[in-house]
Amino acid sequence: MISVVVPVYNEEENIVPLFEKLKKIMNKEYEIIFVDDGSSDKSYEILKKIHSDNENVRCIKFSRNFGKTAALMAGFEMAKGDIIVTIDADLQNDPEDIPKMVEMLNRYDAVSGWRYDRKDPFISKKLPSIISNKLSRWLTGLKIHDFNCGLKAYKKECLDDIELYGEMHRYIPAVLAWKGYSVGEVKVRHYPRKHGKSKYGMKRLARGLFDLINFKFWAGYSTRPLHLFGGAGLVMFIAGFLIDLYLVFLKILYEEKLSERPLLLLGTLLMVIGFQIFMTGFLAEIMIRNYYSSSNKKIYVIKEKLE
Numbered sequence: 576m577i578s579v580v581v582p583v584y585n586e587e588e589n590i591v592p593l594f595e596k597l598k599k600i601m602n603k604e605y606e607i608i609f610v611d612d613g614s615s616d617k618s619y620e621i622l623k624k625i626h627s628d629n630e631n632v633r634c635i636k637f638s639r640n641f642g643k644t645a646a647l648m649a650g651f652e653m654a655k656g657d658i659i660v661t662i663d664a665d666l667q668n669d670p671e672d673i674p675k676m677v678e679m680l681n682r683y684d685a686v687s688g689w690r691y692d693r694k695d696p697f698i699s700k701k702l703p704s705i706i707s708n709k710l711s712r713w714l715t716g717l718k719i720h721d722f723n724c725g726l727k728a729y730k731k732e733c734l735d736d737i738e739l740y741g742e743m744h745r746y747i748p749a750v751l752a753w754k755g756y757s758v759g760e761v762k763v764r765h766y767p768r769k770h771g772k773s774k775y776g777m778k779r780l781a782r783g784l785f786d787l788i789n790f791k792f793w794a795g796y797s798t799r800p801l802h803l804f805g806g807a808g809l810v811m812f813i814a815g816f817l818i819d820l821y822l823v824f825l826k827i828l829y830e831e832k833l834s835e836r837p838l839l840l841l842g843t844l845l846m847v848i849g850f851q852i853f854m855t856g857f858l859a860e861i862m863i864r865n866y867y868s869s870s871n872k873k874i875y876v877i878k879e880k881l882e
Contacts, residue, residue, distance in 0.1 A: 576604045577677065578731075579660045580650030582643050583622070584612040586664040588770035590621045593662075594632075596670040601631075608633045608650045609664075613640035644744040651734050659734060663725035665768055667694070672763040676728040683759035684733050687719050687748045688726035690765040700773070710784065714791045715749035719760045722746060726763050741786040753794045800863060804856025808849045815845025 579597060583590065590609070597607055609626075611619045611634065619636050626632045635649050647661060658677055662668050672688065679686045695701050704723060711722045723745045733756050739747070748758045796803045819842035825831045833839045 576606065576656035577601070577658045577660060578650075578654035578656030579605065579607045579662060579673075580647060580654060581607065581609050581662055581664050582612055582646035582650070582725075583609050583614060583618050583664045584640065584643075584646075585614045585616045585618060586771050587614075587616045587618045587621055589664050589666045590618060590625070593664055593666055593670070594625055594629075597662075598629075600670050600673055606631050606633060606655060608635070608653055610634075610646040610650045611636040612642065612646045613637045642742070644739045644742060647744050647747075648739055651737070654731065657731045658728065659731055660728045661725060665771060665773075667766050667768055668724070668726040669764040669766070672726060672761075673728070676726070676761055676763075679759050679761060680728055680730055682757075684730050684756035685748055685751050686728045686759045686761055687721065688724040688763035689719070689721045689760050690724050691720070691762045693765050694767040695765075707784070711746070711749070711787060714787055715746065715752070715794070717749045717752045717758060719748060719758065721760075722748070724763065741789075742782045743786050743790065746787065746790055749790065749794075798863060800859035801856040804859060805853050808851070808853030808856060810849070811845045811852065812849030815842045815847075815849060818842030818845065 581593070594607065607629075609622045609632065611622060613636075619634075622632075622634045622636075626634050633653060635646075635653065637646070637649075650661070651659060658680060660673055660676065662670065662673070668688065668690075676686045676688065693701055693704075695704075704721075708720060708722055712718055727747065729747075729751075733751050733754075734747075737747070737750060739750075743750070752758045792803075818838055822831075822833050822836060822839055822842065826833055
């Protein structure tokens with residue numbers, strides 16, 4: 576079964592055309608899960624009508640706007656299919672690209688769409704996206720072109736234990752790649768928005784950047800924070816120690832007055848701060864170990880097991 580998850584936020588004019596397009600390309604058992612993220616227009620009334628007329632449609636309505644990440648997580652939890660496809664409700668992606676993405680899941684665990692000919696304003700949408708994608712490729716190490724494309728396909732087992740917060744939905748492929756799953760990319764069509772207003776702007780881009788930095792830290796040091804804090808603390812402590820050692824030699828050999836040397840304060844400060852950062856890493860290490868032991872989470876992901 577294929578489960579199509581569609582986050583919806585104030586898309587009353589786009590829902591019915593999108594649903595009709597999705598129905599046309601489905602040639603096997605399927606379900607379409609619409610997640611209304613606290614819309615203030617008539618989106619949910621339209622969804623209820625579609626649900627009453629179609630047994631393959633399931634709907635979720637949030638009490639308020641929680642964001643796209645939360646909407647996708649709710650859809651993933653409800654999905655029954657062994658393949659999960661996500662697509663935005665704004666009609667800018669073409670549902671006819673879904674079959675080729677599903678076919679690619681024979682070779683990959685996840686497939687991300689690439690809007691190679693994007694039909695959006697350059698200054699407000701395309702330029703920030705270019706900068707964001709370059710940063711994302713650099714920090715995550717995943718070489719895909721379009722992290723924020725809403726059209727993606729996944730094998731269900733990839734998403735079973737995934738945890739997402741903030742604006743992390745755009746980095747799902749990076750999270751999966753970090754877990755060891757294979758991620759592919761395919762060019763998809765893109766169209767200008769005809770109805771409704773875009774929900775993205777510089778504010779959400781900044782939030783996404785903060786989540787990207789958080790992901791980089793978590794991916795690199797979630798199971799070994801002492802390697803980060805301990806290394807930085809040790810470098811600062813050694814630098815401070817060498818400065819103070821140099822001043823001690825000046826005192827012994829040349830009888831200089833150290834109380835008048837700002838370097839004395841700098842060296843002492845570096846040693847104290849370095850020690851504190853090292854201890855922060857040590858405490859973080861203890862907290863991480865308690866987190867994994869108390870939550871029964873594993874620091875590894877098993878893809879297949881033969882017994």
